[in-house]
Amino acid sequence: MSMLKVSDINVYYGNIHAIKGISFEVNEGEIVTLIGANGAGKSTTLNTVAGLLKPATGNIEFEGQSLLNVPAHKIVSRGMALCPEGRRIFLQLTVQENLEMGAYTRPSAETADLIADVYDRFPRLKERYRQVAGTLSGGEQQMLAMGRALMSRPRLMMLDEPSMGLAPILVEKIFEIIGELNKSGTTILLVEQNAQMALSIAHRSYVLETGRITVSGTGEELLHNDAVRKAYLGG
Secondary structure (H helix, E strand, C coil), rough: CEEEEEEEEEECCCCEEEEEEEEEEEEEEEEEEEEEECCHHHHHHHHHHHCCCCCCEEEEEECCCCCCCCHHHHHHCCCCCEEEECCCCCCCCEHHHHHHHHHHCCCCHHHHHHHHHHHHHHHHHHHHHEEEEHHHHHHHHHHHHHHHCCCCCEEEEEEECCCCCCHHHHHHHHHHHHHHHHHHEEEEEEECCHHHHHHHHHHHHEECCCCCCEEEEEEHHHHCCHHHHHHHHHH
16 A cells, blocks of 8 residues: 655755656555665655655645645654654753654653653663763764654654764664564655665665656665666675
């Protein structure tokens, strides 16, 4: 069943045509990844789906309902969360305060259980729950950003460059967590520069080049696609 359906969207920054008529979908239970070079339009696509940017044309449907005139905070209430590029955590707040901020769309009675679930998934955050977020390591900040997104109990979680700036061992850990989230029932839309890791866990993938989708297929197909390998996998 199609959970997210993006149909022929065009997005502009002033006179710059950033997204040029792209269409794709994410089915319930999938990990779908968007790969491409810097500036290809990957983050713009996620920000448009999340309601932070408005498409000039086209439609975006989540669970059969159009999101075109829905403000971003209402989109979160509907069951979609964005874990943004660069983490964007609240650096002056503690770990626990950041998580509490992520629960703003949920009834307050749920907050304690949601925090307990995040701490089960990220034991490192539980150890540092009183620590100011700005003093965490890069990997811990990424875990916190993901944990904060999970506090809204999303059915679809969008992750923008979760491995950026992390040591290889932490990249593996983050991708392991993404796989676990998916197995426990969260549908994932992933934007990632590390194409090898992204394609290795994705059910399906789309390649974005200068605002257009040029290739699509299963993660396995794209891992073995000669053009994709040459452009993004160093082979």
